[in-house]
Amino acid sequence: MPDAFIIDAVRSPVGRRNGGLSAVHPADLGAHVLRSLVERTGIDPAAVDDVVFGCVGQIGPQTGNIARTAWLTAGLPESVPGTTVDRQCGSSQQAVHFAAQAIMSGTADLVVAGGVEVMSAVPIMSPALLAAEHGMAFPFDSVGWRERYGDEEVSQFRGAELIAEKWDVSRADMEAFALDSHQRATAAWQDGHFAAEIAPGFGVQADEVPRPGTTVEKMATLAPLRDGGRLTAAVSSQISDGAAALLLASADAVARHRLALLARVHTMVTVGSDPILMLTGPIPATAAVLDRSGLSLTDIDLFEINEAFASVVLAWQKETGASLDRTNVSGGAIALGHPLGASGARLMTSLVHALHRTGGRYGLQSMCEGGGMANATILERVRTRPEPMSTRAVG
Secondary structure, three states, X not given: OOXXXXXXXXXXXXXXXXXXXXXXXXXXXXXXXXXXXXXXXXXXXXXXXXXXXXXXOOOHHHOOOHHHHHHHHOOOOOOOOEEEEOEOEOHXXXXXXXXXXXXXXXXXXXXXXEEEEEOOOOOOOHHHHHHHHOOOOOXXXXXXXXXXXXXXXXXXXXXXXXXXXXXXXXXXXXXXXXXXXXXXXXXXXXXXXXXXXXXXXXXXXXXXXXXXXXOHHHHOOOXXXXXXXXXXXXXXXXXXXXXXXXEEEOHHHHHHHOXXXXXXXXXXXXXEXXXXXXXXXXXXXXXXHHHHHOOOHHHOOEEEEOOOEHHHHHHHHHHHOOOHHHEOOOOOHHHHOOOHHHHHHHHHHHHHHHHHHHOOOEEEEEEEEOOOXXXXXXXXXXXXXXXXXXXXXXX
C-alpha cells in the first residue's frame, strides 16, 4: 500500500476567548494557515488534489463549506476543491485521516488537511441552540435515541464528571495536572519550542491562553462546574480561536515536487465508545491503534492526548499505563486552548514538530469526541526521502 507523508504542518497562535483573534472571520483565519503552508512548502497550489478541513460549529461564518471558502479567501486556485468534516472535537484529526486515506488508496497525491474554529464568534453548541430557538428538535430527542438511552443528560461536562467518579480522579489530582499543563506550555514558549510551527498573524504573535502565574491555590478557590462536582474551569480546556493546516503527499508527489518530509502516517484508527460517558474513546482507540500498528506502548516516544478535561487524560493514563512524562510535553488544551474543529490539526502539528525537536521516532495522538468516539493516529518521524512507487521493484 502506498505511504502518506506529512510534508509540513503549521498553525496560528491560539487566541483566548474575546482575544486577539476573536474578530477575525473564520475563513480569513483558515486562509492564513493555508497561505502559510503553501509558502513554507513551496508547493504549486494548483497541484493540490483536495482540501479537507475540520469545523464543528458549522453555522453563520463557519457554514457553507469553510474548507472551500478558506482556500478561495486565501487567493488560491479555484480549480482545487474542498470539503468540511464534523467528527466533533476530532474533526481535523479526521481530516488528516481522510487526506492520508486518499493518498494511500492511490486516488490523490497531494492533499491539504486542517481545521479552523473561532469560538468567540460561534460559541459551542450554536447550531443546536440556535435551531432550538426556531422550534427545531434537539439532536437527542428522537424516538429511537430515547428508547435506547432514555432521558439521560448527554453532555461533555457530565461525561467528564462521570469519568472522574468512575476512575477515582480527585479534584486535587486534576488541579495538579492542570498546573503542569500551564507550566509545560509556558516553558515551551520560553524555550522556543513552538517557533517552527507558528504562523503569527492579525497582530497575535503567540498563544494567548497559557497562564504562567496560576497556582493550585488559585484553582482551589473556583466553584465546581456542577453542584457537588469535582471539575472546575481550571481543569477544563479553554474556549479559544485557532486554525492549523498540514500538507500530505504520496511518495511520487514527494519526488515530483522535490519535497522535504516531516513524518509518515504510520497507522490510523477510529472507534466508538459509550455516548453518555462520551469522552472515554481515547482508551480503546489507543489499544486499537497499537494493535493495528504492531507497536507497543513502550515504542511510543511522545503522546498527544487532548486535554478536553483533566479527568479524560488521567483516566486514559490509568487504563493504558502510559507515561505522563511523555504525554503533552509542551502542554495541552487546558493551557493552550481547544478551538474545537482546529484542535486535531493543532495537536498533530505540535506532535510532528516535537518528534523532530526531540529526535523521537513514534508519536501517538488521540482525542475524545462528542457522541462517544475517538480517533488515534501514530506518526513516524522520517529522516530520508522515500523511493517513489513508480521506481520500486515489483514482486
